[in-house]
Amino acid sequence: ITGCIRMGSEVLCTFEGHWDLQVYIKELTNRESVLFWEPCPEVRARRLRKYTVPLDLQRPNESERLWQKVSSAILD
Numbered sequence: 001i002t003g004c005i006r007m008g009s010e011v012l013c014t015f016e017g018h019w020d021l022q023v024y025i026k027e028l029t030n031r032e033s034v035l036f037w038e039p040c041p042e043v044r045a046r047r048l049r050k051y052t053v054p055l056d057l058q059r060p061n062e063s064e065r066l067w068q069k070v071s072s073a074i075l076d
Contacts, residue, residue, distance in 0.1 A: 020044075 001023060003015040015036065017023030023037040058065040 001015065001017060001019050004011045005013050005015075011028060013025055013027045015023055015025055016033075017037070020039065022035060024033045025036040026033045052064060053062075055065055055068065060066075
């Protein structure tokens, strides 16, 4: 993820990282990056489990079904 905090048109700090790993905040006054967020094991354990609909139950225009041949070609 990336982002910034502004006061009016002035950027005060920026954010950069991965939503499921570490996110750092950098103040533009001193250019120092500091760890802002890192999910602990308890947070990771509470996440929703990935659920996908089986391909044979998907509609013809659903993304996973549309891209299945491309995905197979990449993996093979």
